[in-house]
Amino acid sequence: MKRRTALKAAVAASAIVWAGAAFAADPIIVGAVAPKTGPLAGGSVVTHWPNIQLWAGEVNARGGLNVGGEMRLVEVIEYDDQTNPAETIKAITRLATQDNADIILAPYSTGLNIAAAPIMDKLGFPQITSTAATDQVGELSKQFPNMYFLLGSSSALANGAVDVMAAMRDKGEIGNRIAMVNVADAFGIELAAVAKPSFEAAGFEIVYETSYPLGTQDLSPIMKAAKAAEPDAFVAWSYPPDTFGLTEQAMIEDLNVKVFYTAVATAFPAYSAVYGPAAEGVMGIGGVNNASPEFLDYAARHEAATGEKPDYWASGMMYASLQILEQSIEDSGTLDMAVINQYIKDHSFETVMGTIDFDENNNNASYWTVGQWQGGEFKGIASTGREGVVAPVLKNGWK
Amino acid sequence: MTARDWKNLVLGSVLLGIAALLPLTGDAYAIALGVNIAMYGVLATSWALFSGPTHYISLATAAFFGVGTYVTASGIDVLPYWALPPLAGIIGGILAGIVGLATLRLSGVYFVIFTLGLAEMIRQIVTWWQNATGHKGSYVLTDLTENHIYWQLLGVAALVYLAGWAIGRSRLGFALRIIGDDEQVASHVGINTAVSKVALFIVPGAVAAIVGAMIAPRYIYIEPSTAFTPMLSFQVVIMAMLGGTGRLWGPIVGVIPFTLLWEVISVSFPNQTTLLLGLCFLLIVYLLPNGFVGLFEKIRARALSKEAYQ
Numbered sequence: 001m002k003r004r005t006a007l008k009a010a011v012a013a014s015a016i017v018w019a020g021a022a023f024a025a026d027p028i029i030v031g032a033v034a035p036k037t038g039p040l041a042g043g044s045v046v047t048h049w050p051n052i053q054l055w056a057g058e059v060n061a062r063g064g065l066n067v068g069g070e071m072r073l074v075e076v077i078e079y080d081d082q083t084n085p086a087e088t089i090k091a092i093t094r095l096a097t098q099d100n101a102d103i104i105l106a107p108y109s110t111g112l113n114i115a116a117a118p119i120m121d122k123l124g125f126p127q128i129t130s131t132a133a134t135d136q137v138g139e140l141s142k143q144f145p146n147m148y149f150l151l152g153s154s155s156a157l158a159n160g161a162v163d164v165m166a167a168m169r170d171k172g173e174i175g176n177r178i179a180m181v182n183v184a185d186a187f188g189i190e191l192a193a194v195a196k197p198s199f200e201a202a203g204f205e206i207v208y209e210t211s212y213p214l215g216t217q218d219l220s221p222i223m224k225a226a227k228a229a230e231p232d233a234f235v236a237w238s239y240p241p242d243t244f245g246l247t248e249q250a251m252i253e254d255l256n257v258k259v260f261y262t263a264v265a266t267a268f269p270a271y272s273a274v275y276g277p278a279a280e281g282v283m284g285i286g287g288v289n290n291a292s293p294e295f296l297d298y299a300a301r302h303e304a305a306t307g308e309k310p311d312y313w314a315s316g317m318m319y320a321s322l323q324i325l326e327q328s329i330e331d332s333g334t335l336d337m338a339v340i341n342q343y344i345k346d347h348s349f350e351t352v353m354g355t356i357d358f359d360e361n362n363n364n365a366s367y368w369t370v371g372q373w374q375g376g377e378f379k380g381i382a383s384t385g386r387e388g389v390v391a392p393v394l395k396n397g398w399k
Numbered sequence: 400m401t402a403r404d405w406k407n408l409v410l411g412s413v414l415l416g417i418a419a420l421l422p423l424t425g426d427a428y429a430i431a432l433g434v435n436i437a438m439y440g441v442l443a444t445s446w447a448l449f450s451g452p453t454h455y456i457s458l459a460t461a462a463f464f465g466v467g468t469y470v471t472a473s474g475i476d477v478l479p480y481w482a483l484p485p486l487a488g489i490i491g492g493i494l495a496g497i498v499g500l501a502t503l504r505l506s507g508v509y510f511v512i513f514t515l516g517l518a519e520m521i522r523q524i525v526t527w528w529q530n531a532t533g534h535k536g537s538y539v540l541t542d543l544t545e546n547h548i549y550w551q552l553l554g555v556a557a558l559v560y561l562a563g564w565a566i567g568r569s570r571l572g573f574a575l576r577i578i579g580d581d582e583q584v585a586s587h588v589g590i591n592t593a594v595s596k597v598a599l600f601i602v603p604g605a606v607a608a609i610v611g612a613m614i615a616p617r618y619i620y621i622e623p624s625t626a627f628t629p630m631l632s633f634q635v636v637i638m639a640m641l642g643g644t645g646r647l648w649g650p651i652v653g654v655i656p657f658t659l660l661w662e663v664i665s666v667s668f669p670n671q672t673t674l675l676l677g678l679c680f681l682l683i684v685y686l687l688p689n690g691f692v693g694l695f696e697k698i699r700a701r702a703l704s705k706e707a708y709q
Contacts (some may be wrong), residue, residue, distance in 0.1 A: 008671075036669070036670060036672075037672065037673045039624060043462055063444035078667050078669050078670075079665060079669045080670065080672050080673075081474060081666070081668075082630075082672065082673065083625075084440075084625070084628070084630070085617075085618045085625055086434075086617070086618075089431055090431045090432065090435065090615070090662075090665075091665070093427045093430075093431040093665065094426045094428055094431075094700075095660075096427065096428075097427055098666075110620060111618075111620045111622050111625060114538070114618075114619045114620035115617070115618045115619055115620060117619065118544070118545075118617075118619070119427070119545075122427070122544075123427070133571070134536065135535060135536065135619075136536070136538055139538070139540060140540075145455075145541055154535075156535075182530075183625070184526050184527065184529075184530040185526065185624070186622045186623070187528075189526075189529050189530050189533070189534055189535075190534070190535045190536055192530075192533070193533030193534065193535055194535070196533070211524065213531050214526075214624075217471065238475075340633070386511065
């Protein structure tokens, strides 16, 4: 291309851009940082990223967000933090200072969210975490007043399972013998550390207990030993790969228990897709209200927009966090983050997971703790104050 | 000290002084990048102090770094923060000494494999201990900001450069260069090769532990998987190689462009970051086998030989 022609083309192009800008309001820049690679990518592509895609698509399809009477589209800028906290911090700073993001979404997982807290706090963005489970909510929200917690505390998640089993035992449905295993990694260790004394305090007898390193491929010795101890209930504080591995071994060994509980990923749609009717009666961490029309509608939209079902634990919370931001921006009519933060603290929100109202520690005090596969759906069977709890059923074989 | 030494010392102090002004710009993005550059700069420079002259490729950086983060994570409730980085340095140094005694008789690929396994082994020990005691998450909540962390890392950088400068002029540094050229010759001329190697292996071990202790308040939530990530060890080696290990200033010359390149790739290709980084590694090794230092020396040698023939 000749120089003069290039110059003309450039002038014409900038005129078009300028004209376009004059007609439509500037888009709202939404920054998103989460793993696309690294150890936690497997979870974030199920729970985190599809919800952002869904939400941005829906908002833009109805003409954008109403900010003080002006309809503005949202434009999402995505970065991969490679499951590395230093990259999360850098990407958030980059979004704020280089991309001039109007909103930055909370990142994925407990560790990356906590690493991001100081920079989010300094920049003044609300950090509504939907995938962080921690017992330090009080300390964290004191130090980072704009950090909010939707998913609950690890203690409540573990104790929820203990309470479900204690109630079943008190009704005479199951016996007293518990086999308990855990993956030897941060969250698995924490859940087991809470559950063990709780089981003992509830009068259970732990007849088999062990742990296995993260990434263990051969779980059959564990299941054989657990079976030999003749437990009434089998509980695993597990991560995604071993949740699947232990289920597989239980089927091979035909483990005969009345309660079978695995933790993270039991609520993934893939779990029932893989095991079909054998998944019936399996309990796991999380849960949703499957009877709620809001959730059912959300699940249908999620599947239509992304081709995948949401998971039955944190997916809905992730979407709820976006709804909270949306409502705060539209109702207060501004992108001033100080106003938005005050709005979040002062109001309650109607979301796909039900009403959410943060307490004085920015904590959502009512959340699901235990769910169970019943009739091909993962239903919430225990919560800290959510509506729609269904009664647990006994695990009846693996056919 | 010669006039040239003084010149280098003044130049180095001025450059560090300028670097220390970065937080005054108040540009959060530049500071976040600066913390990464300072962290990798210190790690790569101290790595090259040992691995440069001896040609022993150590992949143990993550092991010592992780130990440092756990010193802060487990000590922050008991001791004041300022005591923890020096304590981490001592623990890292002792650990490096023990590891060095056990492994520096290994040569070549055996040493590389052992150091790679070391990070995983320590990570498993930490996990085992957490599991056995029913550990409930490690939190390092402090008032330290990115600026504080950045300045602390620059302070360590100054110490590392001084140490490197002193070692380069000492009998120890001379002995290590001979070991690197030919270990047989070194032992025949009466150098205690084992002691020399262990003595210098302690330096990067202690420094990586100190850096880990200083970074812990940045990560706040400390998990074995992030503290002992093997990626760290590889990045340090690649950055030091890109710069070149023959000179004290070599690694930092690699760290700065590499961090910026990483940044450009992360921004432009968020969905293919890891793939493109892999391609860059290959290109760097293929096009710059001796790093920027090698390139610089080659250009200088060419210029000198031209002068000589004219």
